Amino acid sequence: MDSGLKNRVAIVAASSQGIGRATAEAFAAEGCRVAMCARNVQTLQSAADEIRKRYNIEVLAVPLDVTDPVAVHDFVAAVVAKFGSADICVTNAGGPPAKAFLSTTLEDWKKAVDANFLSAVYFAREVIPHMQRKRWGRIITITSITTKQPVTDLVLSNAVRAAVVGLVKSLANEFGKDGILVNNVGPGYTATDRLKELAKSCSAASGKSEEEIFASWSADAPLKRLGDPREIANAIVWLASERASYITGQTILVDGGMYKGL
Numbered sequence: 332m333d334s335g336l337k338n339r340v341a342i343v344a345a346s347s348q349g350i351g352r353a354t355a356e357a358f359a360a361e362g363c364r365v366a367m368c369a370r371n372v373q374t375l376q377s378a379a380d381e382i383r384k385r386y387n388i389e390v391l392a393v394p395l396d397v398t399d400p401v402a403v404h405d406f407v408a409a410v411v412a413k414f415g416s417a418d419i420c421v422t423n424a425g426g427p428p429a430k431a432f433l434s435t436t437l438e439d440w441k442k443a444v445d446a447n448f449l450s451a452v453y454f455a456r457e458v459i460p461h462m463q464r465k466r467w468g469r470i471i472t473i474t475s476i477t478t479k480q481p482v483t484d485l486v487l488s489n490a491v492r493a494a495v496v497g498l499v500k501s502l503a504n505e506f507g508k509d510g511i512l513v514n515n516v517g518p519g520y521t522a523t524d525r526l527k528e529l530a531k532s533c534s535a536a537s538g539k540s541e542e543e544i545f546a547s548w549s550a551d552a553p554l555k556r557l558g559d560p561r562e563i564a565n566a567i568v569w570l571a572s573e574r575a576s577y578i579t580g581q582t583i584l585v586d587g588g589m590y591k592g593l
């Protein structure tokens with residue numbers, strides 16, 4: 332099935348590792364030109380080099396922190412200067428720490444808002460004018476299953492990511508007339524470094540081993556396993572593709588069926 336994505340320009344934020352990296356790679360496999368960013372320059376450059384070589388496509392990789400609005404502005408400007416447009420923008424950032432409410436500090440809340448909400452605002456306001464000019468665009472936010480079903484001790488994620496869903500729905504309503512589709516993807520438990528960190532803190536809090544924690548996460552999903560980052564990336568690429576051209580304002584969970592609601 333032709334995705335219609337060849338030669339599109341795909342920005343993937345926070346993409347040197349994990350779900351972001353798998354997403355950058357999945358767009359590269361479709362023949363997109365890809366723009367990647369993350370804070371650690373070595374990890375970013377080595378991810379970008381591998382993708383460039385494997386798919387023989389152009390990759391722009393810029394080290395930056397997605398919580399810095401000036402850096403995001405300059406990054407999108409550099410993407411447009413190099414590739415001529417910003418067709419697809421996937422927002423992403425590292426997840427907030429696992430904490431129960433009374434253990435959180437005001438600093439934790441501010442950091443979670445910066446990384447997991449405002450970073451999406453920063454990218455959206457930079458890319459939308461370019462998408463409007465082409466009358467075509469895709470914005471896809473990476474959030475979490477917590478947008479539908481709160482997870483114990485992830486109060487920062489449970490609360491802050493809801494704002495992203497409000498943003499996604501609002502942007503979908505406002506910019507649908509310009510051919511811009513805006514959707515949200517919520518991963519369930521997915522095998523990345525982030526999950527190893529979460530397992531460590533859950534293990535410390537509960538006294539269970541990290542293996543037991545991983546086993547309980549797998550057991551919680553009807554598919555009885557963790558997700559692979561490539562499975563999240565595939566859903567994101569599909570949402571960006573011409574095959575999903577009448578879908579906007581939605582949250583799609585890629586969680587092996589873990590969400591318990593209807």
Ligand SMILES: NC(=O)c1ccc[n+]([C@@H]2O[C@H](COP(=O)([O-])OP(=O)(O)OC[C@H]3O[C@@H](n4cnc5c(N)ncnc54)[C@H](OP(=O)(O)O)[C@@H]3O)[C@@H](O)[C@H]2O)c1
Pocket residue numbers: 344345346347348349350351368369370371372374395396397398423424425426427446473474475476517518519520521522523524525526
């Ligand atoms: N894995 C899961 O099970 C799961 C489940 C639900 C939701 N999620 C959410 O999905 C998102 C991605 O998770 P992941 O598992 O792929 O994480 P990960 O493996 O820890 O990778 C995070 C990536 O984001 C980059 N990054 C982090 N903070 C950044 C910042 N402020 N500015 C720029 N780049 C930044 C990291 O590189 P640098 O550190 O070099 O910047 C790295 O490339 C997170 O928000 C996470 O909470 C994950």
